[in-house]
Amino acid sequence: MELPIYLDNNATTPLDPRVLEAMLPYFTTKFGNAASRNHPFGWVAEEGVDYAREQVAKLIGCTEKEIIFTSGATEADNLGIKGVFEMYSDKGNHIITATTEHKAILDTCKHLEKQGARVTYLKVKEDGLIDLAELEAAMTPETILVTIMYGNNEIGVIQPIKEIAAIAHKHGALFFTDATQAVGKIPVNVIEDGIDLMAFSAHKMYGPKGVGALYVRRKNPRVKVTSQMDGGGHERGMRSGTLNVPGIVGLGKACELCRLEMDEEAKRLSALRDKLEAALTTMEESYVNGNTQHRLPHVANISFKYVEGEGLMMAMKDLAVSSGSACTSASLEPSYVLKSLGLSDDLAHSSIRFGLGRFTTEEEVDYAIENTKKAVNHLRDLSPLWEMFKEGIDLSKIEWAEH
Ligand SMILES: Cc1ncc(COP(=O)(O)O)c(C=O)c1O
Ligand code: FES
Structure with missing residues (x-):
């Protein structure tokens, strides 16, 4: 020992050697830019990304087009929450979250408060769970988003995700969850759970650091977010910037291993x-x-x-x-x-x-x-x-x- x-x-997990093995060719021979559509170097890189997108989608029960690759959960949290706030500003300005959320959520909400958002920070009970009656009471016609994490990073408590989603939907709001600590550790299915947007990260599930994903629902309802990174229009315009191909391939492999094991x-x-x-x-x-x-x-x-x-x-x-x-x-x-x-x-x-x-x-x-x-x-x-x-x-x- x-x-x-x-x-x-x-805090982070070591890289699984099988993930490293899957990534290595994308640092060497398969180095192309996934956006280069006019030669095989680009196609090979794009194939790697497409395959990873399938592996990720399969783990959480969504379709490939519902995945936006990001630099990690922090970026996915920012894109999801700010993106919804900007996209749905006609409907309302109220967001509900909880005091035990990760800083990536709390600080994003704080930022939006300066942009005119009203944010309710639900307290939790002694055991770390939110009180569903309090959530219900906090909902207003202006509530556009409820953002409650799946599993807590410090104490591991799992919130009643389905019930939270149902309450949000009953009042016409979207449901976002930061599932960084849960995806790959316990079964997470975005359809069964009623999740509209979800953030997660490769380095908490034996993948590499600096890569993650945002799930954005495309059906029942079709959810839209305003992009936070403008440029070449990668990721269907949702997140510009040359794709981190080895990282994405690593995230895909990490998802596959988690699904199987x-x-x-x-x-x-x-x-x-x-x-x-x-x-x-x-x-x-x-x-x-x-x-x-x-x-x-x-x-x-x-x-x-x-x-x-x-x-x-x-x-x-x-x-x-x-x-x-x-x-x-x-x-x-x-x-x-x-x-x-x-x-x-x-x-x-x-x-x-x-x-x-x-x-x-x-x-x-x-x-x-x-x-x-x-x-x-x-x-x-x-x-x-x-x-x-x-x-x-x-x-x-x-x-x-x-x-
Ligand atoms: C619940 C939760 N959200 C977000 C993050 C941030 O993830 P990343 O390091 O991929 O930005 C972490 C990791 O510290 C986390 O545990
Ligand atoms: S700040 Fe160090 S133990 Fe409290």
Whole structure:
């Protein structure tokens, strides 16, 4: 077993060697521009792109013409949301989203607020799920779009997508979902789920970074978006720019592998995740964050009270995990997702996200369990707060000096 162990598969996944193999010729002999229609170099590249489009469409149950290739989920989120806002501005200016969405959604909504959009940010319940009654109550005749993510990147919670889509449609709005963490991990079918627009990304499903896709429904109803990138008219005018052929081929192959292997993989990973979670929650004062029924198979987010997340990450240095604290990210706030669930700053700071993946082995999970337990126990042994807790002192009654 090689150290360090990679357990941060929600941040990104390693490239599957089979994906790399599919991509390689498109860096070398098949280097043509997919838009060059007048010679074989272009045709070969275009064939690669067409095949990838089929592979992607097959995974999510749509047709090839409903796929727009982008540089990733962030771009697909921007194109989908801004594109709908601009296209449907005659109808209304109201968008509904939730506080636990990815920044690519929240910041896009913030941007649109400056352009005249009214945005409702739904709160979530303690388990991370939105309240459907609140969604229903927030709908207005001006609501053009409901945008709620499929599976959450920090806690893995899966929202009731079909029900959300039905509510949006009942009130004449479109339904967009950021499915970056869900596509390739659990079955996602845009028709069965009632999804009108959907964003996802190759590097979360063992494909390369810098490539993703936006699904835009063409039938019942035909959805239109305003392009956000003008130029040569690639992707049927929706997204100009020379296609990233190797990346797109990689996304296609990644989709095919996920379609074929997802069921087995989900079973294996959820069993490993459950093992990890069961072992770590035998420790006192440790809690699983988010709904444990409706969630992605490979994510465990656990708070270890009286341990500071950043210190914990340092102590478990052989494990590449992610912390609900913020030193690891650009901002200095504890995770807004965990805070939306009602966690205190302290508890949010004490949280670790374990993201298992295709290449995670049971041996690695066993090592992670031992290593995490050791680190938590060690830090608690050094912690005056833990000592006070063990002595039965009610810490919530203590008035701390300001500093
Ligand atoms: C839910 C979600 N949306 C969007 C993104 C952004 O994806 P990309 O890196 O492809 O832009 C991520 C990845 O961080 C994500 O987890
Ligand atoms: S633990 Fe570093 S910001 Fe909170």
